[in-house]
Amino acid sequence: MRVNHRTLHTARRIGIAFIIAIGVSCGLIPSSTPPRPEPNTQSFAPSVPASPPTPTARVVKASWYGEGFAGRETTSGEIYDPSALTAASKTLPLGSVIKVSNPKNGRSVRVRINDRGPFAPGRSLDLSHGAAEKLGIVHEGVARVKLETVPAVPPSADPNVTIPAGD
Numbered sequence: 001m002r003v004n005h006r007t008l009h010t011a012r013r014i015g016i017a018f019i020i021a022i023g024v025s026c027g028l029i030p031s032s033t034p035p036r037p038e039p040n041t042q043s044f045a046p047s048v049p050a051s052p053p054t055p056t057a058r059v060v061k062a063s064w065y066g067e068g069f070a071g072r073e074t075t076s077g078e079i080y081d082p083s084a085l086t087a088a089s090k091t092l093p094l095g096s097v098i099k100v101s102n103p104k105n106g107r108s109v110r111v112r113i114n115d116r117g118p119f120a121p122g123r124s125l126d127l128s129h130g131a132a133e134k135l136g137i138v139h140e141g142v143a144r145v146k147l148e149t150v151p152a153v154p155p156s157a158d159p160n161v162t163i164p165a166g167d
Helices: 005-028 129-135
Strands: 057-065 086-089 097-101 108-115 125-128 142-149
Touching (some): 108 125, 108 129, 125 129
Antiparallel strands (some): 086 125, 097 108
């Protein structure tokens, strides 16, 4: 029987490469079972974060929308009121409250995100007419504002939220 040395050499190379590949991959694959946490010896205690979340801030372009949308349903399901202190954002969670400041005049207002938008390129926030008035940007139409996330506040403590009597 005659052996082709070229075929034998190629087969050995493939075999060696296969063995090396298996060895390398076995060394790189982590264990499928995550480490177990230590048992909580104080399970009766409520979990409390070590420190409150740090507010984040960024400067964005904001516009406002007003009477033309009054009475229409927002993404959150509530009816748009131009005088309310609300805003529309493409990314912030519905129901979240943010502090919006006008760096030009130092005015600020807390608004609740209740809608999605703006849909104009380059803008990150659509303020209600009432919020734009408080910030002094109604005449500008579009302005650079500073957004800050604020810790969650129960509705009863938020001055921007009105709770109907009997609730």
